Amino acid sequence: MKALVKYAHEDGAVEVRDVPRPQAGPGTVLVRVHSVGVCGSDIHMWHDTQSKSSKGVLPVTLGHESAGTIEAVGEGVTGWSPGDRVVCETAASICGVCALCRAGQYNLCPWREGYGLKRDGAMAEYVVAEPRVLHRIPEGMPYELAAMCEPYAVAYNAVVERAGVRPGDLVVIQGAGAIGTLSLEVAIQQGAATTVVLGTDIDAHRLEKAKQLGADHTVDVTRQDPAELIAELHDGLGADLVVDATGVSAALRQSMELVRPGGAIAKVGWGPQPLGFTIDPLVKKAVTLYGCYSHTWSTWERVLRLFGQRRLRPDLVLGGTYPIEEWQEAFSAMQRGDNIKSALRMAGPDERAGEPA
Numbered sequence: 001m002k003a004l005v006k007y008a009h010e011d012g013a014v015e016v017r018d019v020p021r022p023q024a025g026p027g028t029v030l031v032r033v034h035s036v037g038v039c040g041s042d043i044h045m046w047h048d049t050q051s052k053s054s055k056g057v058l059p060v061t062l063g064h065e066s067a068g069t070i071e072a073v074g075e076g077v078t079g080w081s082p083g084d085r086v087v088c089e090t091a092a093s094i095c096g097v098c099a100l101c102r103a104g105q106y107n108l109c110p111w112r113e114g115y116g117l118k119r120d121g122a123m124a125e126y127v128v129a130e131p132r133v134l135h136r137i138p139e140g141m142p143y144e145l146a147a148m149c150e151p152y153a154v155a156y157n158a159v160v161e162r163a164g165v166r167p168g169d170l171v172v173i174q175g176a177g178a179i180g181t182l183s184l185e186v187a188i189q190q191g192a193a194t195t196v197v198l199g200t201d202i203d204a205h206r207l208e209k210a211k212q213l214g215a216d217h218t219v220d221v222t223r224q225d226p227a228e229l230i231a232e233l234h235d236g237l238g239a240d241l242v243v244d245a246t247g248v249s250a251a252l253r254q255s256m257e258l259v260r261p262g263g264a265i266a267k268v269g270w271g272p273q274p275l276g277f278t279i280d281p282l283v284k285k286a287v288t289l290y291g292c293y294s295h296t297w298s299t300w301e302r303v304l305r306l307f308g309q310r311r312l313r314p315d316l317v318l319g320g321t322y323p324i325e326e327w328q329e330a331f332s333a334m335q336r337g338d339n340i341k342s343a344l345r346m347a348g349p350d351e352r353a354g355e356p357a
């Protein structure tokens with residue numbers, strides 16, 4: 001089968017390869033992938049700029065935002081059948097017995113192995129999954145939109161489960177990529193009174209999209225100092241919550257400036273660069289800094305419920321769907337800022353000309 005494989009720790013070492021089709025062993029299912037979202041982390045893997053805390057194995061098939069149908073069910077699996085439409089969580093493998101797993105916080109399991117990093121991922125025709133990570137796709141929802149459950153779950157975890165946005169809050173979101181945009185949608189769902197999305201000069205199109213999705217204000221930080229705007233909103237003391245979805249360490253300096261005393265910062269974006277400034281404003285303002293990582297089963301179920309009720313708009317966020325051979329364009333369109341989110345489409349057996357179904 002075709003798979004998009006990262007094969008070395010160097011910039012650009014990613015290519016489509018022909019690899020053996022995996023099998024559903026005992027206790028697992030084989031999923032035929034229909035669609036897989038491109039994540040900012042896949043782009044980091046392409047350029048080998050992923051955070052040093054995220055070193056995986058090589059070679060590895062990329063991709064962790066998948067939607068497909070169950071093709072085969074391994075021995076001992078109950079409750080799932082061939083033909084079921086599913087999305088798969090990211091945590092391909094967890095230890096299942098550590099204190100964090102037992103408490104339901106398996107996103108933090110030290111032995112967790114994620115798709116597309118330590119386990120072969122879903123930018124392939126087939127992927128193997130434990131039933132533990134499967135969720136049913138709401139009826140009528142197309143695969144390429146359902147695959148966006150993963151980044152929405154990241155946003156939901158940060159904005160709701162970690163930072164607990166309250167109705168009436170002023171929420172500032174740094175970054176107009178997928179994570180920033182989806183955090184905006186979740187903050188609005190949660191009742192934020194005023195939302196502000198910050199981007200850079202590559203984000204003109206994405207900031208427009210943020211407006212369309214309901215952002216009250218957008219600022220290109222390369223042209224305007226957002227502090228001036230924030231000082232005019234609500235009581236002028238700053239944001240109840242700043243969500244850092246930039247992937248740039250230096251953004252924390254601005255988060256600390258924009259957050260109100262007693263407020264919170266949800267740090268979702270990575271930042272491999274060391275900080276070159278003091279974080280004393282966290283102390284002076286008594287700010288809560290939340291590290292936000294991944295999501296768990298109930299996060300996915302809640303996002304899928306919102307999908308089912310059409311209360312989130314993945315259709316407005318997805319910028320394009322590309323065949324796997326055009327992965328480079330799918331990745332580049334996100335990198336250029338043209339697409340907030342790209343997806344790859346896998347040709348199924350029935351769609352592959354000349355091959356038996």
Ligand SMILES: NC(=O)c1ccc[n+]([C@@H]2O[C@H](COP(=O)([O-])OP(=O)(O)OC[C@H]3O[C@@H](n4cnc5c(N)ncnc54)[C@H](O)[C@@H]3O)[C@@H](O)[C@H]2O)c1
Nearest residue numbers: 040175176177178179199200245246247269270292293294
């Ligand atoms: N913690 C998690 O579980 C988790 C999950 C998924 C992604 N992430 C991370 O979240 C980050 C964002 O992901 P993404 O896919 O949206 O990335 P992205 O690169 O598409 O978006 C980043 C955005 O931030 C903007 N930006 C950069 N510097 C800025 C600044 N100083 N002020 C305001 N905006 C600025 C960029 O122009 C861009 O719009 C990445 O670091 C990604 O790896 C974390």
Ligand SMILES: [Zn+2]
Nearest residue numbers: 039065150151
């Ligand atoms: Zn992702």
Ligand SMILES: [Zn+2]
Nearest residue numbers: 095098101109
């Ligand atoms: Zn564990």
